[in-house]
Amino acid sequence: MNYDVIIIGAGPGGIFSAYELAKKSDLKVAVFETGHPLEKRKCPIDGKKIKTCIGCKPCSIMNGFGGAGAFSDGKYNITNDFGGTLYEYIGKEKALELMNYVDEINVKYGGAGTAMYSTAGTSLKKICMQNKLNLLSASVRHLGTDINYVVLENLYNELKELVEFRFDTPVEKLERNEDGTYTVYAKGEAYTCEKCIISVGRSGSKWLETVCTDMQIPTKSNRVDIGVRVEIPAAIFSHITDELYESKIVYRTEKFEDNVRTFCMNPHGIVVNENTNGIITVNGHSFEDPERKTDNTNFALLVSKHFSEPFKDSNGYGESIARLSNMLGGGVIVQRFGDLERGRRSTEKRIAECTTRPTLAATPGDLSLVLPKRILDGIIEMIHALDKIAPGTANDDTLLYGVEVKFYNMEVDVDSRLETRYPGLFVIGDGSGVTHSLSHASASGVYVADEIIGL
Numbered sequence: 399m400n401y402d403v404i405i406i407g408a409g410p411g412g413i414f415s416a417y418e419l420a421k422k423s424d425l426k427v428a429v430f431e432t433g434h435p436l437e438k439r440k441c442p443i444d445g446k447k448i449k450t451c452i453g454c455k456p457c458s459i460m461n462g463f464g465g466a467g468a469f470s471d472g473k474y475n476i477t478n479d480f481g482g483t484l485y486e487y488i489g490k491e492k493a494l495e496l497m498n499y500v501d502e503i504n505v506k507y508g509g510a511g512t513a514m515y516s517t518a519g520t521s522l523k524k525i526c527m528q529n530k531l532n533l534l535s536a537s538v539r540h541l542g543t544d545i546n547y548v549v550l551e552n553l554y555n556e557l558k559e560l561v562e563f564r565f566d567t568p569v570e571k572l573e574r575n576e577d578g579t580y581t582v583y584a585k586g587e588a589y590t591c592e593k594c595i596i597s598v599g600r601s602g603s604k605w606l607e608t609v610c611t612d613m614q615i616p617t618k619s620n621r622v623d624i625g626v627r628v629e630i631p632a633a634i635f636s637h638i639t640d641e642l643y644e645s646k647i648v649y650r651t652e653k654f655e656d657n658v659r660t661f662c663m664n665p666h667g668i669v670v671n672e673n674t675n676g677i678i679t680v681n682g683h684s685f686e687d688p689e690r691k692t693d694n695t696n697f698a699l700l701v702s703k704h705f706s707e708p709f710k711d712s713n714g715y716g717e718s719i720a721r722l723s724n725m726l727g728g729g730v731i732v733q734r735f736g737d738l739e740r741g742r743r744s745t746e747k748r749i750a751e752c753t754t755r756p757t758l759a760a761t762p763g764d765l766s767l768v769l770p771k772r773i774l775d776g777i778i779e780m781i782h783a784l785d786k787i788a789p790g791t792a793n794d795d796t797l798l799y800g801v802e803v804k805f806y807n808m809e810v811d812v813d814s815r816l817e818t819r820y821p822g823l824f825v826i827g828d829g830s831g832v833t834h835s836l837s838h839a840s841a842s843g844v845y846v847a848d849e850i851i852g853l
């Protein structure tokens with residue numbers, strides 16, 4: 399046996415499994431990772447010479463130590479209300495306990511001094527309710543992109559002495575051997591292990607799909623969330639973001655009774671490109687460092703789409719919409735809310751005259767040519783609903799970037815140990831379809847490691 403445990407993927411799920419195994423057992427552990435070590439992860443977009451995504455392989459935003467979370471805003475939401483359905487497998491209390499445990503580790507490894515926000519006791523809940531909006535309950539630790547990086551750096555420096563990291567080593571194939579052990583194939587070599595934890599995130603979804611098909615591990619199709627990223631002057635939302643930092647607000651549309659929700663709020667942040675399997679979508683983050691704060695706040699407005707028979711490919715649907723925006727805009731499209739409502743495209747001139755200064759160089763265009771009417775109508779209704787609790791949200795100069803798509807991995811059939819039908823083969827994090835966030839993915843990593851150690 400080469401290793402007791404092989405972890406595939408060094409995102410938050412894989413890192414926290416490695417951390418727990420390293421700290422609480424003598425097991426020989428290796429982590430295989432497609433991407434680079436943290437210090438070598440550099441996205442070439444500099445806004446000058448390289449303005450948009452050039453499709454690096456591997457993508458430094460999505461792959462490498464820290465996974466998709468490495469350059470994220472580092473918002474660790476401690477809640478069962480959103481961010482995944484881990485609690486359905488391990489229970490609500492355990493899920494919260496593990497998210498708090500992860501928070502303690504983040505604080506210990508560099509996050510001390512960062513703020514923890516909470517919706518408990520806020521008067522905003524009532525104001526939201528009075529305006530047909532539902533503010534979800536959560537506590538959130540905001541590390542910020544910079545401190546998040548420091549935490550990852552500190553964790554790596556400690557773990558590299560205890561765990562073998564194999565970077566730039568994508569796992570190509572996984573096999574179960576007759577004696578119940580596993581063989582992992584990467585870079586033309588074979589490595590064996592007693593137990594295997596798959597934590598490949600969203601970027602590994604296609605690969606994981608082939609593993610599940612080959613090994614006949616049942617899966618279920620999941621949802622896809624489609625929408626836009628809204629960018630407004632920070633002052634408009636400051637009474638909300640100063641108190642809560644991130645608020646998850648849900649609105650039920652009058653027209654179609656669809657749920658539209660805010661997602662990933664970044665006060666004084668920037669809007670960025672995201673590359674998922676070659677498709678350019680939009681995302682956002684912000685820095686803790688006051689020097690790097692902008693005058694804008696951004697957040698996503700998303701509508702969930704679930705499909706029933708006969709269509710199952712919800713990710714394929716989201717991908718087609720994102721491809722359409724890539725086809726029309728060469729990447730992400732930006733449009734003024736006023737232009738959208740007037741049924742006209744935004745142009746370079748209109749964006750140049752806009753009082754909200756865009757933080758991402760995107761192509762001015764028309765989102766109504768990209769987003770399905772039902773989704774677009776829902777987003778417009780939600781912007782007007784938000785305008786009641788944050789006047790100015792529905793201003794003509796509010797910027798909308800599209801499209802933002804949240805792809806969810808198909809849900810892999812795992813039991814209450816997050817173990818597949820094969821003993822010793824675990825699937826965790828966003829790759830499992832069970833989690834969709836830093837805190838849930840990390841908690842699932844700790845949970846499985848504890849199951850393996852027998853704690």
Ligand SMILES: Cc1cc2nc3c(=O)[nH]c(=O)nc-3n(C[C@H](O)[C@H](O)[C@H](O)COP(=O)(O)OP(=O)(O)OC[C@H]3O[C@@H](n4cnc5c(N)ncnc54)[C@H](O)[C@@H]3O)c2cc1C
Nearest residue numbers: 407409410411432461465466470569599602827828835836
């Ligand atoms: C820009 C951005 C901002 C975000 N902001 C937030 C936020 O503020 N709060 C929040 O909760 N969530 C945020 N998210 C989501 C969050 O990053 C993910 O939920 C989280 O990283 C999931 O962790 P994971 O370990 O499951 O997967 P990932 O972080 O995706 O890690 C999976 C790792 O597996 C590797 N891998 C894939 N396939 C293979 C293979 N075959 N062999 C070897 N390695 C492989 C990948 O390279 C990757 O490094 C953000 C995401 C992005 C992209």
